[in-house]
Amino acid sequence: MRYEPAVQVTGLVKRYGARTAVDGLDLAVPRGSVTAVLGPNGAGKTTTVEICEGYRRADGGTVRVLGLDPVAQGGELRPRIGVMLQSGGVYPGAHAAEMLRHTATMYADPVDPGLLIERLGLQACGRTPYRRLSGGQQQRLALAMAVVGRPELVFLDEPTAGLDPQARHATWDLVRELRGDGVTVVLTTHFMDEAEQLADDVVIIDGGRAIAAGTPEELCRGGAENTLRFSGRPGLDVGSLLNALPQDSLAAELTPGNYRVEGRIDPQLLATVTSWCAQHGVMPDHLAVERRTLEDVFLELTGKELRA
Numbered sequence: 359m360r361y362e363p364a365v366q367v368t369g370l371v372k373r374y375g376a377r378t379a380v381d382g383l384d385l386a387v388p389r390g391s392v393t394a395v396l397g398p399n400g401a402g403k404t405t406t407v408e409i410c411e412g413y414r415r416a417d418g419g420t421v422r423v424l425g426l427d428p429v430a431q432g433g434e435l436r437p438r439i440g441v442m443l444q445s446g447g448v449y450p451g452a453h454a455a456e457m458l459r460h461t462a463t464m465y466a467d468p469v470d471p472g473l474l475i476e477r478l479g480l481q482a483c484g485r486t487p488y489r490r491l492s493g494g495q496q497q498r499l500a501l502a503m504a505v506v507g508r509p510e511l512v513f514l515d516e517p518t519a520g521l522d523p524q525a526r527h528a529t530w531d532l533v534r535e536l537r538g539d540g541v542t543v544v545l546t547t548h549f550m551d552e553a554e555q556l557a558d559d560v561v562i563i564d565g566g567r568a569i570a571a572g573t574p575e576e577l578c579r580g581g582a583e584n585t586l587r588f589s590g591r592p593g594l595d596v597g598s599l600l601n602a603l604p605q606d607s608l609a610a611e612l613t614p615g616n617y618r619v620e621g622r623i624d625p626q627l628l629a630t631v632t633s634w635c636a637q638h639g640v641m642p643d644h645l646a647v648e649r650r651t652l653e654d655v656f657l658e659l660t661g662k663e664l665r666a
């Protein structure tokens with residue numbers, strides 16, 4: 359049985375005056391998955407997420423969140439989603455615990471706020487006014503507020519920006535737990551390792567459009583940086599090795615005794631190389647497969663120049 363995606367965005371357009379921030383963006387978020395939305399500064403991530411949350415109106419395209427229109431059916435949608443904004447949406451004089459308890463009262467079956475406070479290491483800040491919390495503590499409180507209502511779907515906009523490593527790991531654990539409970543998570547991040555750690559699917563946005571989408575493995579597969587390296591005696595017959603490999607592979611002796619094979623490095627290719635080595639009496643030392651990282655892919659697709 360095929361389920362409707364938790365979020366389905368088609369041809370989304372959003373303009374701010376003369377500037378087109380989102381320019382025909384398509385996005386589908388499967389239910390029960392973690393989807394990371396990546397993109398350079400100003401790519402249109404926050405705008406897209408805020409339209410899905412019903413905080414902004416689109417100028418074109420269609421958006422369905424849990425099958426609902428986030429603006430026209432916002433009243434029905436809001437109790438079912440959790441939202442962690444980059445900033446704002448809070449009364450600066452309120453105490454942290456008070457704010458979380460208040461948020462919890464808005465939902466039918468909330469998580470115990472005390473448990474969340476403990477879970478996110480905010481016990482010492484319960485009676486601290488919001489404006490006196492550190493940036494990282496504000497961030498953790500915003501995360502707690504996003505999940506306290508046991509949402510079906512949660513939007514986390516840069517959830518770990520500015521967090522110390524402990525809080526970052528606590529946030530990651532919480533995201534994994536949400537996913538384990540069947541919650542759909544959409545998160546934006548600039549941390550590629552965060553996306554690799556957490557995301558089932560990744561969408562890369564640039565210039566207001568989705569330019570790539572897939573699982574981290576799919577995105578990192580292929581390309582010249584999928585390589586296999588090994589060392590052996592210098593001067594091996596690279597041409598003969600190449601003959602044994604699939605057609606689109608490359609093989610070279612980079613420096614005497616150090617060899618590189620490029621192509622689709624799968625278990626079969628690995629077996630072909632080691633069996634060729636065995637036939638030629640070569641012990642392949644330092645045999646290593648190097649895959650492209652998500653950061654390599656991101657920079658390849660979006661370029662290395664800084665964005666305004």
Ligand SMILES: Nc1ncnc2c1ncn2[C@@H]1O[C@H](COP(=O)(O)OP(=O)(O)OP(=O)(O)O)[C@@H](O)[C@H]1O
Pocket residue numbers: 374377378379397398399400401402403404405406
């Ligand atoms: N309220 C606004 N008024 C005018 N322009 C805006 C507004 N909000 C965003 N923009 C512009 O729209 C573009 C997309 O911004 P957005 O915040 O969606 O990008 P982003 O991908 O979330 O960036 P970042 O990674 O820096 O958070 C940017 O050029 C930004 O300057």
